[in-house]
Amino acid sequence: MSALADFERVDSGSGGAVLRFTGNLSLASLGDLPDRLDAVEGDVSRIDLSQVERIDTVGAWVVHRFARDKEAPVEGLQPASQHLFDQVVAAEHPIELPRKPASPFVHLLSEVGDAVLTAFHTLYGLLGFFGATLIAFWNVARHPSRFRFNATVHRFEVVGVSALGIIGLMSFLIGIVIAQQGAVQLRQFGAEVYTINLLGRITLRELGILMTAIMVAGRSGSAFAAQIGTMKLTEEIDAMRTIGVSPMEALVVPRVLAVVMMLPLLGFYSALIGIIGGGLLCWVQLDIPPVTFVQRIREVVPLTDLWVGLVKAPVFGAIIAIAGCFQGMQVEADAEQVGRRTTIAVVQAIFLVIVLDAFFAVFFTQVGWI
Amino acid sequence: MTAPTLSHDDDVVICVRGLKNGFGEQIVHEDLDLDVRRGEILGVVGGSGTGKSVLMRSIIGLQTPIEGEIEVFGENTIGRDETEATEIRKRWGILFQGGALFSTLTVSENVQVPLKEYYPKLDQALLEEIAAYKVVMTGLPPEAAPKFPAELSGGMKKRAGLARALALDPELLFLDEPTAGLDPIGAAAFDELTASLQKTLGLTVFLITHDLDTLYAICDRVAVLADRKVIAVGTIPELLALDHPWIQEYFNGPRGRAAVSSVKANAGHATEDRG
The missing domain is CATH 3.30.750.24 (STAS domain)
Known part of the structure; x- marks a missing residue:
């Protein structure tokens, strides 16, 4: 046929x-x-x-x-x-055939240029968003009746309480690993007992808060970006604006506040569990009984170590929450962007947290909190 | 060996017999029969929730019916293996309600997807040209071809969806509420486009709609879905002669009458023009 x-x-x-x-x-x-x-x-x-x-x-x-x-x-x-x-x-009309790719070198240059421009653009947008968040906080402070108490408490639960399990488990294991690795290395000098110094100081000063920040960025920062991004797509944000509800006050303030408040608590909790994990290993492997372990910790870990950790935590929290909300607000057009922006939010948050941590390290050394 | 066909009439493109569809306890269709003849535009109407889209999904194989037989181009479509199903799929095009364009591809690439899938040997330049004239044929400006779906308006998305549905030069076209969400001018233009493409390409069109103007303007016959089956098929005058409360209310309600008068007014203009 x-x-x-x-x-x-x-x-x-x-x-x-x-x-x-x-x-x-x-x-x-x-x-x-x-x-x-x-x-x-x-x-x-x-x-x-x-x-x-x-x-x-x-x-x-x-x-x-x-x-x-x-x-x-x-x-x-x-x-x-x-x-x-x-x-x-x-129906005929001239068509533009897709352009032939440029030479690899030009392509590379343009990619680098694009990346640099995008980076500056993002930084600029992030700063702007930070400012907008501060203004929203100021507005809420001036009109406390506009503060969304229920939403904020709900975020406390989602960001803080629900994360206790996974952060506890992670910190416990990391405490064990640090103690074990430390003990192996220090044994070569017959200085096994310094494992306790290593463990106590590093968890309180750095690792507790850093690991928590990374975990919260992965858990909550990504969730913020996806939630707000989806709301942007379904025009919920626009609907809010037309009703007179500020999305910054209704969505961003509770989230930022929740992470800023929860991160110091989670960080302290993480450090504590890390020390318990390490202590357990010291007891089992190095025959250091818990009483001695706690005594040693009290002797060798200065109180400033705790402060170093706790001062950093709210700053990291603010970065994570703002990066998440900012990327969520940047979503436009299609569903693919929600995924991309979510990824960017997490990567950006973790990157900024680590950069700032380096600054903090230098700063605290300079002020003598060694 | 060929399975005995339900209808021995060559002019029947889609033949549905004793269709039963349901979701859990809820039965949507029961004992539903429908014939779509070659070269006609069949409008499918019915209240919300009467299963117009479910009927379309069963015919195109997205929904497996509980009972019943469906033949498209004289071939049974239920329980086919993939290669046989593919042969039938090449011969129809589908416009989904929201356009269902692939959001990561441009309009032109969207049109090329079915072509590349079924005819991988066509070279890229020809593909681009085919996509370009299809885009223009569906009434989009040529500039729309390299755009992404997110950059298009609702009406343009529908047209782009239609261009993709027509990519393989199908014999049979399914349209799911093509004019929903369009402004009256856009809707009328889309009706005209459907009618002219149908005439040019000799298409058979299965058209689900709520739009009374569309029914009056371009449909050769109308099938009415109610009480879980097709209660009547015929031209609008034939349907109006029936004594079913839903049909009467549908066509004789305020909107129905408005559509009739506008069609009559248009027909009057047309004759004046000719005179």
Whole structure:
């Protein structure tokens, strides 16, 4: 039934060559016809379609393209097919083929340039968002009735209480690892007992809060970006604005406040569990009884270590929450962006937390909290 | 061996017999029969929740019915293996309600997806050209081709969806509420487009709609879904002669009458123009 599309060359004597098409000029039975047409050489004076059984728009296009290039008239179509052919011809317009990729070097340069520009753009936007958040806090402080107490408490639970399990488990294991690795190395100098110094100081000063920040960025920062991003897509944010509810006050303030309040608590909790984990290992492997362990901790860990950890925590919390909310607010257009922005929120939060941690380390050393 | 066909009439493109569909306890269709003839525009109407979209989804194989038989182009579509199903899929195009364009691809790439899937040998330049004229044929400006769906308005998305549905030059076109959410001018233009493409390409169109103007303007026949089945199929005058309360209310309600008068007014203009 569906004869493959084909053509033959007929020399009609006076007027040069005639190209006569046969079979089904439709997409399904086109085969390699386009390629074979490209290979036709020499002048063609006429294109005869009277032997064609069926023609569809793709077939019409292929013939039209050939006829246009050879400047040959097309003849012999049934009226209905002629109508279709005319419609296809009428729909022709110049197209821009996708640009050829530039040379790898130029491509690399432009990629780097793009990345730098994007980085500055993001930093600029993040600063702006930070300012907007501060203004929102100020507004809420001036009109305390606009503070969303229930929403904030709910965030406390989601960000803080629900994270206790996973953060506890993680810190416990990290405490064990640090104590074990420390003990192995320090044993070479017969200084195993200093494992306690190592463990106590590093968990309180750095690791407790840093690991917690990373975990919260992964758990809550991403959730903020996805929630707010989806709300942006479904026009909930716009609806809020038109009703007169400020999204900054209703969505961002409770979230930022929750993370800022919860991170010091979670960080302290994490350090404590880490020390317990390490203490357990000291007891089992190094035969240091818990009472001695606690005494040693009290002797070797200065109180400033605790302060170092606790001062950093709210700052990290603010970064995580603001990065999450900011990226959520940047979502536009389509669902793919929600995923991308969520990823960016987490990466950005963790990166900024670590950069700031380095600054803090230098700062605290300078002020003498060694 | 070929399975016995339900309808021996070659002019029937879609043939549904004894269809039963349901979700859990809730039965949507029961004992539903429907024929769609070659070359017609069949409008499918019914109240919300009468299963218009479910009927379309069963015909195109997205929903497996509990009972019943469905034939498209004389081939049973239920329980087919993938290769056989693919052969039928090549011959139809579907416009989903929201356009269902792939959001990560441009309009032009969207149109090329079915072409690349079924005819991987076509070269890229030809694909681009095919996509370009399809886009223009569906009434989009050529500048729309390299745009992403998110950059298009609702009406343009529908047209882009139609361009993708027509990518393979199908014989059968399913339209799910094509004019929903369009302004009246856009809706009328879309109706005109559907009718002219149907005429040019010789399509059979299965058209789900709520739009009375569409029904009057372009549908050859209308199928009414109610009480879990197709209660009547026919031209609008034939349906009006029936004594079913829903049909009467549907076509003779305030909106129905408005649509009739506008069609009559248009017809009057048309004859004046000719005169």
